[in-house]
Amino acid sequence: MEVATTSEMRRITYDDGVVRGFVWASVVWGAIGMLVGLICALQLSFPQLNFDTPWLTFGRLRPLHTNAVIFALVGNMMFAGMYYSSQRLLKTRMASDLLSKVHLWGWQLIILGAVLTLPFGITQSKEYAELEWFLDIAVVIVWVAFAWNFFWTLKIRNEKNLYVSIWFYISTILTIAVLYIVNNLALPVTGTKSIGVFSGAQDALTQWWYGHNAVAFFLTTPILGIMYYFLPKAADRPVFSYRLSIVHFWALVFIYIWAGPHHLLNTALPDWAQSLGMVFSLMLWAPSWGGMLNGLLTLRGAWHKVRTDPVLKFFVAGVTFYGMATFEGPLLSIKSVSALGHYTDWIIGHVHAGALGWNGFMAAGMFYWMVPRLFGTKLHSTKMADWHFWLGMMGILLYVGSMWVSGISQGLMWRAETADGGLQYTAWNEILDTQQLMYVARSIGGGVFLVGWLLMGWNLIATAMSGKATNVEVEVAVIDTKPLPTDESTASLVFSKPVIICFLGLFAATMFIMPNIGLAVLGFVLLLAVVAFACGMLFGSMGKGKHTWHDKIESRPLAFSVLTLIAVVIGGLYELLPGLITEKKVPLAANGEMSVQPYTALELAGRDIYVREGCYVCHSQMIRPFRSEQLRYGPPSRLEESMWDHPFQWGSKRTGPDLARVGTKYSESWHWNHMIDPRYGAKYVADAGLSIMPAYPWLYDDKVEVGVVADKMRVLKKLGTPYTDEQLAGAGEAYATQAATTVSNLATQGETGADPETEIVALIAYLMRLGRNLEPAEHQPVDIQGGK
């Protein structure tokens, strides 16, 4: 490709007002999000802090904490970094001040929306995608405004080549749009309630395709873009290896998207999907560590500055935590390690090493570098920033260390057996009780980190007050970027040799993994040829003065964006398509009935209360095929058992025990007593004397809106749940009949006076239903691991 090389000097005034807005939003929302997290952590040690108040219970606050930290702290931080660095790397002001403002204020309104809905139980119950449909629409509108502004800015840029940070930003904007829209596809039932279009295993796969890649493309790629810009600035050195950054980028965006199923290892998800998730997670080690090393090696010759410069301290520690978290992630994705670590506090420790260490420290480093420049002054106190660093470091180590100890010991105690083959720890709270010291340590660690964050807030405010908001006008040399007629078209770049080779490689790899030796050998031979050709191409592009393929696409935003989208979408298609095109079939029981019946009106109402209260935050509904789980909970969960679940409730954490078969374990009156007084109701909960579950007294007074249940059933029918017209027409009557039966059972068991219209009756009916499906006639028993 040839380009004109005429250059001229141009004056540019950057829009830093929007950057300042995002910085303050991140600092303030971050403090609130972490404070909510601290309250949640303390509730695990002191359940009285739930105050028997609906909007203060752990199940409702925990989603607020995760959403606030992810979308408010990190979201605002990354937007600040993106707006600041993009304008300077593209040598132009953002294309539209109005769109920048729409993005800034629209995003804050969405976060406010989360604050006003999640604690009140308005939730979709899909982790990190809890916001209900009306807020989802707002997110899409604001994201489109942001994307429009960003790509418009790319179009009017004054710098020919796109720097690596811009690539990461492009991947973030495109991928988050795809992930968010697909995972939140839902049909509204009321103004505040919707039903997702996916169900059961399909929903689980879609959710964790989204959930994992929210970590990848919201918490990782934009921050890597920020690392590639701000770390060289702070160290006053160019990035260690630009070529490595090319490999880092493409390998990361291609591989990351496939790794979602590692959140569902050893579940009822088909084995092929689990193995795919595990293999790609292991492959992620290479690009992740390539990126980490590229960041750290940028400091070659400048390590002495780390001693005195708080910005570099935070960046070095942040990048190191990135390396640690991206080592631990693939490790936890190995099936046998996941068998021990999944559902335990180990995962919480892993997540916080990334969130506090990588995101929190990178945010702090960037703010300390940026705010003095945004206000034309010096940092108020370097000493205070140093204090922040050490407090933050102590907080993270205390937090992560305690969660490692707690998580691994939980995993070991859940599976521990006696000499005669029984469970060694039968009472759940016996296990939970041993974790209490670690829970206190975790709260202290989180609290110390929050104190450091508040110190930073004060330091930044004092810095801003000592200066004044500045609008910088710079003069830059601009190279004319008008393409010459000899330039290759976008289409020819997209369908060029390297892309075709990659597709052939993917095709060969697909053949290779097919369960057929002939196809596998053919695929292998093709793979060999592709790898040999690719290696030849890599070294063939070494000639001097010759533009490589990557040089060309670096200056073509459209081609670059299309290729990024293709690289990202492929993994999603491979994982999601098989589930979407497979016909939903309910296995029949020996008596000819469907082995899994759709929920009755009352059970459906109870299920929505379960969702509203965030029960999935602490309870899974997925018994894994391990001997210890079979002993504790019953037979392993089957794929079809959750097929009518919109959304699925497999969960990701077991602060409390699994509930997949709880309906076969306790009576109605046990649940009645447990929900009102989980700790002190000695009559029915003798083995739960130390439960840390909140009480739910409001369920005994609040009444179910029965009319809405029929509407929900109608929407579910549209989505494939086999309700008959008679069931829909008689929903109200069926509700009343089953509620009366539940009340009658309660009375027989000694609990008189229950009101059939109250929420507790519906919830009990739902809990009693769990695990009471019929055995399919042609059921193949699952291989139980860990058998003796």
Next chain:
Amino acid sequence: MLKELQSYVSLFDLPVIATWLFVAMFLTVLIRVCQRSRQAEYKRMASLPLDDGAVVKEDK
């Protein structure tokens, strides 16, 4: 030819060979990344964050 190939390779050999293939590709990329060719072109790109231009005015 396919049958002949199949007679030499069992299903269990393929993943092992594929792993070596992956390692070979990884090493090729690593070597390529570490080579110093085209340094000058990459230097300009790598230095983009450091090129802030000259500050003309700071409005406060």
